[in-house]
Amino acid sequence: MAGGRFLSFEGIDGSGKSTQARLLAEALRGLGRPVTLTREPGGSPGAEEIRRLVLEGDPDRWSAETELLLFTAARRDHLERTIRPALARGEVVITDRFADSSRMYQGISRGDLASLVEALHALMIGVEPDLTVLIDIDPEVGLSRALARKGAEQRFEDMGQGLQRRMRDGFLALAASHPGRFRVIDGARDPQAVAAEVLATVRAHLGV
Ligand code: ADP
Ligand code: TYD
Numbered sequence: 001m002a003g004g005r006f007l008s009f010e011g012i013d014g015s016g017k018s019t020q021a022r023l024l025a026e027a028l029r030g031l032g033r034p035v036t037l038t039r040e041p042g043g044s045p046g047a048e049e050i051r052r053l054v055l056e057g058d059p060d061r062w063s064a065e066t067e068l069l070l071f072t073a074a075r076r077d078h079l080e081r082t083i084r085p086a087l088a089r090g091e092v093v094i095t096d097r098f099a100d101s102s103r104m105y106q107g108i109s110r111g112d113l114a115s116l117v118e119a120l121h122a123l124m125i126g127v128e129p130d131l132t133v134l135i136d137i138d139p140e141v142g143l144s145r146a147l148a149r150k151g152a153e154q155r156f157e158d159m160g161q162g163l164q165r166r167m168r169d170g171f172l173a174l175a176a177s178h179p180g181r182f183r184v185i186d187g188a189r190d191p192q193a194v195a196a197e198v199l200a201t202v203r204a205h206l207g208v
Helices: 017-030 045-055 064-088 099-108 114-124 139-149 161-177 191-206
Strands: 005-010 035-039 092-096 131-136 182-186
Touching: 005 017, 005 064, 005 099, 005 191, 017 035, 017 092, 017 131, 017 191, 035 064, 045 064, 064 092, 064 099, 064 114, 099 114, 099 161, 131 161, 131 191, 139 161, 161 182, 182 191
Parallel strands: 005 092, 005 131, 035 092, 131 182
Antiparallel strands: none
16 A cells, blocks of 8 residues: 555464564554554544444354454454554554454355355455564463453453463464465564564564
8 A cells, every 4th residue: 555564473372472562563653663552343433433443342253254244344444544544644653453353264264154254355355464463372371361451342352261362372373374474473572672682673573
C-alpha cells in the first residue's frame, strides 16, 4: 500500500505483543517517524463495537463461522477507517494483531476453517503487512501473564492451555512458511531486551 509502512505484531495471549507494540511506537516517534498505533479486534469506532461482541460473554456465544465473519467485518472497517488513511499520510502503522490472528484462532481452533479464512481474507481484506513480528513464548508463561491481567475480555483466555499450545505451534509454522514477511523474536526476556531486538529488526527490514 502506498506511502507508509505496515507492521503487525502477532503471538499467543500474554506473549507481550501490546507491550512491544507500544515500546516500538515510542521508539519510532523518538526517531521522528509519525506512527499510528492500533489493534485488533478494534482500531476504529465500529470495529471497537464489534470487539465487545466477540470478546465478552460465553465461549459458545458464536459459531466458529459467525465469529470469523465478525472478525473480518471488524478488520475491514479498521482497514478502511484507520489503516489505509494512515498509510496514505505516509505513517508507520503498527497493529497489535491482524489477519494472521484469524488464520490461527478462527482457522484452527474450532475445526478446520483454514480455507474459509483464506477465501474471506482474499475477498474482503486482500493485504498483508510489510513486516510481521511474531513474539514467541511458552504458552504456560503467556497464560499466567494473561490471567494475572484479568478483566471482562476473558472469552479467549478461558479456552485454555491446549489451545494456546496449538496456537503457538501454528504461528511458528505460519512464520516458517512466509519467511520474507515474518520475524520471530523470543519474548521470554525482560521487555526492554525484547524491545531492542524488535527495533533493530524493524529498522533493518523497513529502513525506518
Ligand atoms: P499481549 O498483548 O501479547 O497479550 P501484553 O503486552 O498485554 O501481552 O502483556 C501481558 C502481561 O505480561 C502484561 O501484564 C505485561 O505487563 C506483562 N509483560 C509483557 N511483556 C513482558 C515481559 N517481557 N516479561 C514479563 N512480563 C511481561
Ligand atoms: P487481544 O486483545 O490481542 O488479546 P491478548 O492481549 O490477550 O493477546 O485479542 C483478543 C483475543 O482475540 C485473542 O485471544 C485473540 C482473538 N482474536 C481472534 O480470535 N481472531 C482475530 O482475528 C483477532 C484479531 C483476535
